[in-house]
Amino acid sequence: MSLLIQSLNHQIIDGDNHRQLLVDLNLSVAPGECVALMGDSGSGKTTLLNLIAGLEPIQQGKIAVAGISLTQASDRQLSQLRKQHIGIIFQHFNLLTSLSVQDNIEFSAKLAGRYDVMHGLALAEQLGISHLLKKYPATLSGGEMQRVAIARALNSKPKLLLADEPTGNLDQQNSSQVVAQLVQLAKSNNTALLMVTHSADVAASMDKIYRLQESSIRLVTD
Numbered sequence: 001m002s003l004l005i006q007s008l009n010h011q012i013i014d015g016d017n018h019r020q021l022l023v024d025l026n027l028s029v030a031p032g033e034c035v036a037l038m039g040d041s042g043s044g045k046t047t048l049l050n051l052i053a054g055l056e057p058i059q060q061g062k063i064a065v066a067g068i069s070l071t072q073a074s075d076r077q078l079s080q081l082r083k084q085h086i087g088i089i090f091q092h093f094n095l096l097t098s099l100s101v102q103d104n105i106e107f108s109a110k111l112a113g114r115y116d117v118m119h120g121l122a123l124a125e126q127l128g129i130s131h132l133l134k135k136y137p138a139t140l141s142g143g144e145m146q147r148v149a150i151a152r153a154l155n156s157k158p159k160l161l162l163a164d165e166p167t168g169n170l171d172q173q174n175s176s177q178v179v180a181q182l183v184q185l186a187k188s189n190n191t192a193l194l195m196v197t198h199s200a201d202v203a204a205s206m207d208k209i210y211r212l213q214e215s216s217i218r219l220v221t222d
């Protein structure tokens with residue numbers, strides 16, 4: 001499995017109270033499988049992505065990415081795991097403004113020690129952004145930035161790609177197109193995709209839809 005979560009519990013401090021945000025959560029995502037994660041605002045979707053990315057400590061339960069357990073890992077091991085096996089597409093893209101589009105796309109692959117100029121160029125071609133390689137992020141439209149963020153995340157050939165509301169700033173036509181490309185690329189790279197979205201249209205193009213509700217996760221469709 002690219003992602004395996006077993007009996008995950010997570011508590012947050014809410015004012016003076018402790019609140020159980022996630023209770024006994026189990027989830028697995030296979031290589032090349034594309035999964036949507038939906039749920040009301042505040043249900044814990046971003047927290048779950050942060051736990052999977054090793055950005056928040058696991059309180060109880062198990063998470064493994066590409067067969068590597070995060071539960072007992074040190075900060076150094078978590079950072080290594082992120083570089084090697086996890087791609088992240090943030091809602092606001094987080095492109096590096098001082099780097100050109102091409103350098104942004106090469107960045108994650110260089111960090112992972114998997115720099116392959118042809119792979120980056122092929123991704124840019126597939127995403128229709130080859131003509132933008134010499135430009136800088138500040139001069140791009142939202143849809144173009146999103147495609148650059150996708151190319152950058154996939155260029156390191158991650159086993160797992162996490163995307164937090166990646167089409168939130170795009171119009172519907174643009175977002176359907178970007179998601180269709182993302183799903184196709186994840187499948188052809190055998191990368192598991194876990195995408196948080198509020199859009200039923202976006203979720204419908206994924207293999208499975210899960211919903212976070214009342215601290216637990218349930219399968220809506222497959």
Ligand SMILES: Nc1ncnc2c1ncn2[C@@H]1O[C@H](COP(=O)(O)OP(=O)(O)OP(=O)(O)O)[C@@H](O)[C@H]1O
Binds near residue numbers: 012013040043044
């Ligand atoms: N570090 C933290 N400490 C305390 N509470 C937190 C922390 N991180 C998140 N929360 C709370 O946990 C809950 C879940 O937040 P989270 O951002 O995971 O929700 P979400 O489902 O992603 O929401 P949205 O759809 O609005 O982005 C919220 O009530 C939030 O205020």
